[in-house]
Amino acid sequence: MKSRCKKEFPGGRLVLLAPPDAFVPRRFENVLRDGQRHGELLAALQRLRGELYLNEGAIRADQLSSDGRHRMAGDERAWHVVALDQHGQVAGCSRYLAHPNTVAFHRLAVRHAALAGSRRWGGLFRDAVAEDVERARRRGVSFVEVGGWALAPKLRRSREGLRIALATYGLARALGGCIGITTATRRHCSSEILRRIGGQALRTNRVNLPPYHDPQYGCEMEVLRFDSLQPSPQFESWVNDLCSYWLTAPVIRTEAARQSFSLQLHRLAAAVQPEWAFEDNLALAVQ
Ligand SMILES: CC(C)(COP(=O)(O)OP(=O)(O)OC[C@H]1O[C@@H](n2cnc3c(N)ncnc32)[C@H](O)[C@@H]1OP(=O)(O)O)[C@@H](O)C(=O)NCCC(=O)NCCS
Numbered sequence: 001m002k003s004r005c006k007k008e009f010p011g012g013r014l015v016l017l018a019p020p021d022a023f024v025p026r027r028f029e030n031v032l033r034d035g036q037r038h039g040e041l042l043a044a045l046q047r048l049r050g051e052l053y054l055n056e057g058a059i060r061a062d063q064l065s066s067d068g069r070h071r072m073a074g075d076e077r078a079w080h081v082v083a084l085d086q087h088g089q090v091a092g093c094s095r096y097l098a099h100p101n102t103v104a105f106h107r108l109a110v111r112h113a114a115l116a117g118s119r120r121w122g123g124l125f126r127d128a129v130a131e132d133v134e135r136a137r138r139r140g141v142s143f144v145e146v147g148g149w150a151l152a153p154k155l156r157r158s159r160e161g162l163r164i165a166l167a168t169y170g171l172a173r174a175l176g177g178c179i180g181i182t183t184a185t186r187r188h189c190s191s192e193i194l195r196r197i198g199g200q201a202l203r204t205n206r207v208n209l210p211p212y213h214d215p216q217y218g219c220e221m222e223v224l225r226f227d228s229l230q231p232s233p234q235f236e237s238w239v240n241d242l243c244s245y246w247l248t249a250p251v252i253r254t255e256a257a258r259q260s261f262s263l264q265l266h267r268l269a270a271a272v273q274p275e276w277a278f279e280d281n282l283a284l285a286v287q
Pocket of ligand 1: 149151152155184185187188193
């Protein structure tokens with residue numbers, strides 16, 4: 001049982017890394033094009049994840065790059081919430097990988113979860129995910145895989161971990177809303193904490209998908225779903241504050257790249273949709 005004695009809340013700075021090809025809505029006022037800084041922060045958060053996951057046996061040393069990074073597929077296409085300590089060093093992170101709301105299961109990272117390979121649960125898992133993708137489509141929001149949540153040990157038990165998780169909710173709102181999914185470990189009470197802020201068991205056909213053992217990470221895990229409109233009521237105002245925070249916080253992105261025609265179309269669609277969704281979300285959030 002964890003002791004509930006808290007360290008003083010450090011309240012360091014949160015910054016956002018935007019994917020190179022992302023449409024960044026105009027409401028984000030502080031967008032910086034700095035490819036070098038983007039690369040440094042991405043490398044630093046990958047090293048942080050690498051160190052933490054290796055220390056607790058969730059990954060092997062040979063899964064790290066030669067400079068100690070834990071590079072997850074999709075990192076380059078994801079948004080990253082980055083917590084800096086008082087020295088400007090990366091001390092925490094989470095990642096937000098947005099998909100089109102028509103995405104097929106075989107294109108999602110969760111397809112690698114052990115649950116997907118279960119003879120008993122695999123089919124229900126795919127059905128439950130497909131239902132959420134369809135919910136996202138009907139609402140006109142993205143379907144998002146969240147994950148990579150990590151905090152340096154020196155900042156544990158300080159509410160900083162909670163702040164990073166809630167900032168990810170806030171980001172979802174600032175980007176126009178989402179239905180999200182994550183595979184959460186039961187280590188460090190991570191999945192319990194995520195349930196407490198609004199994570200729910202994945203459900204289909206009136207059946208909740210159960211926790212499962214994932215040999216890849218050597219731990220018990222749960223698949224949780226999130227709805228950006230429905231964090232736990234007790235965290236609603238904190239999520240709203242963090243949504244507002246992102247509108248003026250530093251958003252660091254790489255220099256503009258040449259875009260393919262299909263990418264331009266995708267960005268155009270994203271540009272139209274979330275503006276409405278953002279307003280709808282805010283209207284709902286303040287009710
Ligand atoms: C997961 C992680 C970010 C959590 O950060 P942390 O500092 O250890 O979290 P805390 O223990 O301070 O808990 C955060 C909040 O959840 C609450 N909490 C902790 N255990 C809980 C439980 N079992 N049930 C409900 N709430 C719980 C805490 O009380 C705290 O809320 P409070 O500030 O209102 O008291 C951190 O442990 C970490 O980086 N672990 C390694 C990587 C990892 O496992 N990532 C998760 C991948 S899913």
